[in-house]
Amino acid sequence: xxxxxxxxxxxxxxxxxxxxxAKRAGFAVSGIxxxxxxxxxxxxxxxxxxxxxxxxxxxYLVTGKNAKNENLTPQMxxxxxxxxxxxxxxxxxxxxxVQRTLNK
Numbered sequence: 001x002x003x004x005x006x007x008x009x010x011x012x013x014x015x016x017x018x019x020x021x022a023k024r025a026g027f028a029v030s031g032i033x034x035x036x037x038x039x040x041x042x043x044x045x046x047x048x049x050x051x052x053x054x055x056x057x058x059x060y061l062v063t064g065k066n067a068k069n070e071n072l073t074p075q076m077x078x079x080x081x082x083x084x085x086x087x088x089x090x091x092x093x094x095x096x097x098v099q100r101t102l103n104k
Contacts, residue, residue, distance in 0.1 A: 003041045004032065006061045010054045013074070025049040055081045 022029035051058045
């Protein structure tokens with residue numbers, strides 16, 4: 001799969017628009033259409049910004065595979081994505097909840 005196809009899949013999965021991605025990553029929305037039509041990969045710095053907005057690795061966007069998480073289900077990947085957005089207090093709360101659930 002191409003870089004932009006992987007981006008499109010993530011946008012759909014996360015319900016993010018192209019316009020929102022471009023705004024949050026700091027580039028023109030036309031760059032997405034241009035990249036798709038040229039079947040090109042953006043510069044490394046733009047790819048990193050896109051990956052950060054989508055909370056995925058650049059490796060995933062380029063190859064479609066994420067070495068660390070390739071065996072995880074989409075549900076687990078989404079869970080990890082959500083956990084990474086938590087502040088320290090909420091992260092500790094979730095951690096305690098998981099520990100208590102496991103200790104039943």
